[in-house]
Amino acid sequence: MPQTPHLRLLRSVLLLLAGLTLDAAEDTLPFKVSQVPGGVAVVALRDQHQPRQVTYRGEPVLVRRSGTGWVAVVGIPLSAKAGQERIEVDGQPIPFTIHAKHYPEQRVQLKDARKVTPNAEDEARIAKEQVLMGPAWKAWPAGLRPALSFQQPTPGRLTASFGLRRIFNGIPRSPHSGLDIRAPQGQAVRAPAAGVVVLTGDFFYSGNAVFLAHGEGVVSLLCHLSRISVKEGQVIKTGDLLGEVGSTGRASGPHLHWSLSFNDARIDPGLFLRSRR
Known part of the structure; x- marks a missing residue:
């Protein structure tokens, strides 16, 4: 009209x-x-x-x-x-x-070519994992209210920023959907904010991972862990131990990958870090 x-x-x-x-x-x-x-x-x-x-x-x-x-x-x-x-x-x-934003390019060389080009068996596994992850990203636990201010889950330097257009072994892949924090193997990974653990597991790309729902559609993924220290359904306070830094899944070395999601959209966790305000 x-x-x-x-x-x-x-x-x-x-x-x-x-x-x-x-x-x-x-x-x-x-x-x-x-x-x-x-x-x-x-x-x-x-x-x-x-x-x-x-x-x-x-x-x-x-x-x-x-x-x-x-x-x-x-x-x-x-x-x-x-x-x-x-x-x-x-x-x-x-x-x-x-508004438009241009994200820079990142080139990564991985020894494990299957983490870049999965075979048929890997693809079947990835499809099953995506079915598990879907509800975790959309979790909305009753009664939880997120603080909208987060602490860095583990000490270390940010080595790969959010949104990088990644090229693995010369092959373009999906953009980087979180922050990477370089840290030594076994260093403690702690909850960036309070929440409830809605999913844990060993996933093809993410390796050992914890999905932590903070409430009202706000969800953290912390992955590539060497060890998971929590169980599904566990209620978590800010700073509680979730696991330890590792290099499981698609990783070129020990580090923590942290993704943050609002209404099932992966967004830059740095916007919510207290240390970067």
């Missing part, structure tokens, strides 16, 4: 008001807002009452009170394109903008 000049003017005013509200909201939130693929958007809901349902691409979205209103904290997948997107708030669309 074509828009009349009146409707276009009204829409522009509403977007401007949303932007003003958003600026105020960002000042009160304990993380960095980055409206790019792999980042986080904070969308003002322009309502003093908590909405019943907020979704993005069909997935429920975390909502927080900020100032006198409510905001949606939206994880933006790396696959998203720059331009206008929208969330659905109780069935009504609210637009927001995704």
